[in-house]
Amino acid sequence: MALAVTDGTPLFELAGAHEIFGVDRGLASPWYTLEVCGPRTAGVGGWLRARPEHGLDRLATASTVVVPAWRDLEEEPPGALIAALRAAHAAGARIVSLCTGAFVLAAAGLLDDRPATTHWAHTDLLAERHPRVRVRPDVLYVDDGTVLTSAGKAAGIDLCLHVVRVDHGAAVANAIARTLVVPPHRSGGQAQFVPAPVPATDDHVLADLMAWAGERLDQPLTVTDLARRANLSTRTLARHFAAVAGTSPLRWLLAQRVHRAQELLETTDASVEQIAARTGMGTATTLRRHVNRVLGLPPEAYRRTFHLTR
Template sequence: MPISVALLFTSPSSSLDISAAREIFGVNRTYLADPWYDFAACASESSASCDACRIERLYSVEELPQAHTVIIPGGLDIHQAPPAALLKAVRDAHDAGTRLVAVSTGAFVLGAAGLLDGLRITTHWIHADALAAQYPRVTVDLDALYVEDGGILTSPGGAASLELFLHMVRLDHGAAVAKALAHRLGMAPQDAAATVQLPQVYEPGGADKVLPEVLSWVTQRLDTPVTVDDMAQQANVSRRTLTRHFRASTGMAPLQWLLAQRVQLAQRLLETTQLSIEQIAAQTGMGTAATLRRHFGRTVGVPPDSYRRWFRARGAGRSLGLTLAPAASTS
């Protein structure tokens, strides 16, 4: 059976979020996975007609718990309480095991329904303070493109809506289908994590007497080709001895450690400079932009271009002095 997705209309609703949901779930994509999704709208009495959104099937509010997934788009007036019948339907859907998805101010509906306490969520940075003030037991994470906690998924909205919906396709149909859909839409496929995952770079243990000098020597030459033989010669040991010391002290083989250093340098350059991807590839010793994109995407989980946009967006939110909700325990 196809996975049923209900788009819950509030008044007003973001046309961008609606269009993104329809594009992912409402377009017949059985060429990627068969069956695809059974997409419908659910409009409360206070909502305007959704005829303009070209969604033919309609749910009643009472039918909401029958859906596998309910998406609440942004656009809601956060100063106006949602209708009691709508909140009851959302709670009933949650109790029935329905997957709840809130985009931008859609999180306020889940908050009003009492479903966010103790959870980590995300929302649009403009409304983060208001959400934290209304629901102090909620942790608001502005660093994430999307967050999944307690069976509830949230997103800041806008372009991040597509990232969240693509993540849902990955959960439902697998990584290969999600990657194919991302390619079809001209999107860069994201990793399965709700936030950009940074590579873990191991440092050598203090007891090692071989590595400190050679590691310092290598990190000063990340823009030039360096082989295992070069490292072994610098350390005045054999390749086998060098590899043994690397694994014992860093948990990595020599070239793995070197690649992690190159990726970490690429991250710093993406964060702090306006250098092109080609220039960063040269400065990190990866040679070409294609090589940098391949290794960076495999290690960090996103392409370097996407990482730079994500980092700048995070910095823009923090520069506005946004106050996040206090940390809360999660179950």
């Protein structure tokens, strides 16, 4: 895995990617070998010397290339970086951009005719400059197979954890999230911007309800059940979910069921039918449909890939 650095690369996104991919916590083997690539004199964050280990030409040999935020949207990315990214993509590398790094990918033509996102404050500019990009302004990140883009700052962490989840499974990604004290999973389709900030603690209005529902995923819960438990109308409940979680009550509940199914597939030998019952999805057919839609694999294939005893 390669981390592409140029002079003036913002520090936050680079540091976040390095903390997730560059630290082997013994959670999976083999872990990533992260190489920092860029000009020898590159500075980071406006004051720190990065001292990259390799030049940008090294990107062409990486299996995954991470492009942090671009330093100045009024400047064109350097030709050497553009050429290196094109070479890496042509060689089959997975290209991951964080925040305004999407502008670098767009300048390289890697986002042409693809869905992509960036920080909400710059999505209009991305669409204006690069009309072939199918800009999605209201999501946290977009996984389009070999090219992945994220919104700003914290969403870059979400995308990095998503990459770990794809490569090593939910249990490993959740363990890293716990270490970093960040949410273990925020879906890429979640809204970037919600009417009120997402609470960092568990003292928000839905905390007790979410905990209560999480303990009853095996039951056929409805929005009416959730509203009754919270002593709210269904309309007020929907407003609170939009403000706190950036999604609807039913979408949140389904996401919790799929996450629980992931954990059970990874950590138990329960049958698909048993997992469907324990997650409230009812039938194996329903479980297979939702797991395949969210994870891109049927439950059996997901278990073969990520079961912790494999």
